[in-house]
Amino acid sequence: MNEGLRTASAAALADMATRGTLKAPPTLEAPQGPRSRIGGADVLVACSNDYLGLAADPRVIAATVDGVQRYGAGTASVRFICGTFTPHLELERDVANLVGTEASLTFVSCWDANAAAISTLADENTVVLSDALNHASIIDAVRVSRAGRKVVYPHVDLVALDEALSGLGQWGRRIVVTDGVFSMEGDVAPLPDLVELCRRHDAVLLVDDSHGVGVMGPDGRGTPSDQGVMGEIDVLTGTLGKALGGAAGGYVAAPAAVVELLSQVARPSLFSNALPVPTACGAREAVRILRTEPQRVARLHHLASRLRDGLRAAGLDPLPGATAIVPIIVGDTARAGLLSRKLRDEHGVIVTGFGYPVVPEGTARLRLQANAAMTDDDVTALIDAIVAVAA
Template structure:
């Protein structure tokens, strides 16, 4: 249903004094039409039911055999790591299931402070602050940091949470073409009279696996007196030589001012997000950031799992290297077979570009029949005509499992005439 249609239904109903059941019935009729339109377009997104722990191999309802999972954000395989699970169990016993409160009232525990210290140290920042999700971290920062006298310059393909967070602030909003540094400089020039200028970008763009050109961005920020903010959800823990993220990958960590990221992907995979940066900023966020002030504290088991995950990453740099080797193996074989892959050659997000939404969904269903769990991505998650299967490699995948996935891609690709 189009938004205008829905508004018309509501306004007509209320103008006639018809509220409650009758009004909702009218709305439901229009909603059903919209749902049918999604199905007819081939972009319906069903949800498969998993009946096991997250891991390289999972159980999917309706399938008797184990299924290899190649579309989770479990980049290091830590979601079901025994030490991570044990840390969560222990915290459940010692600190309970949850705080039943927000942080500043009676919701801050020693576990929260310990994890914030670890995060700050991990990223080489002065301090950090925890949120219920990185979506909340992105929703909470721009409004606090920027005023009507300031400007935020954002990559046009930034994550929806960054876009929504920026909408909440009163700063002048500018967008630059995706990874286009000439356009970024033009926007910075347009904002020259603004008091503060902040460049906002994903470190890695999740749908494409493209990496932001951080060295060039940092050079422009220095030239124009701007602050650099990056969302590192698809870099933290596994990208870069020791998993510190995109800034480590490029060697520009000391030039990145603010990092927002998640605990819900490589760092245990449960939930939670954070901001890491200068202590003054973190202190101000504790005083004014609405998602922080009005959301329950992260549950102790979740905090303990993430804390243990960071311990495992910092003590074992082999994990990020295993992700990289699996990525190279997958990409090289797929490219040799004739598939069109998007993204950075060193990043484990590997979009298999199929363009057509129906084809992407059909391809994913065929893969599941062969024991490989992948999902077709189509509009509105990605632009129209850019449908794909987004493969994500994990350190927990063996070489044999990567080969098995590629073999299935090749078999189905030939069947559906995607490759010769």
């Protein structure tokens, strides 16, 4: 045992505890949903990504159970060595139909999907331009890619991006990467402008729509659908671990040739197991429910608007937006942690506080998220609890 490692780790944890930044994830004792159980108490969960309330939907559970009974636990291998189950192919077809691309390929996570897409499409002759507030999975995917140049442009700053693209000179490929919905702000990328900019500069546009799929657009088909540019994004990535069933998994959705190239050469596909087949079955059922019950999306937005309006009426200042993410900036990291603890201990409400380094210093926040399975009374209780602790 390396004692230095143990001592340094303990010291790092003690330092986090002193600064009030130590995280203490709650242990769930009942399925995820707007109502769950933690520490033997019933709680209202207002910070999960279970936007459509499908994580505990009996049909998603039944499809997952049926999947494990029919096919077992998984491929016990990577796909190219030992094969793919039919549900993987069916899910990939359904995801592509949902988001409006020719094809899609699944991975065990969207973290892997971003790594696969960016490192496959970027070589030494590629410039990648990435929004400053992109998700950590994009940041790391760009870092580990072999891209010859890596540019971070200011958040949704189209003028800066235009300038950066104009000044590039001769590069083999330019790739602009952005979240569709930004997870910490709850704002959206201006996709029609980005499409135009990318066309003008012969750049590839890659959009991670993890918080947009199932949420944005009248039928939940994602941020491109919401903004009228469905079918015009070169490469879409997204997760199956939020609105689309909440278990795990990610996808790259793109033209068939791009998807086939990824399945041939992307390292997270070649060297890592397939999405567990029961999870693929559950996610496929979640996509089916979304396609047949678009009223869930309308309900989600109704609740998110009620939440924003109710907080404003009570004198609070949630960030503006039209997504299901409603952040309230509270300042320093320790205060976000304190408010989060008070919400749980005094009101039975689970809302995580996000602080540095997840968000910039001084902009720690409570991130509230609506869930289509919440009742109107849940939203009222949530507003009352936030107002009580913020007073």
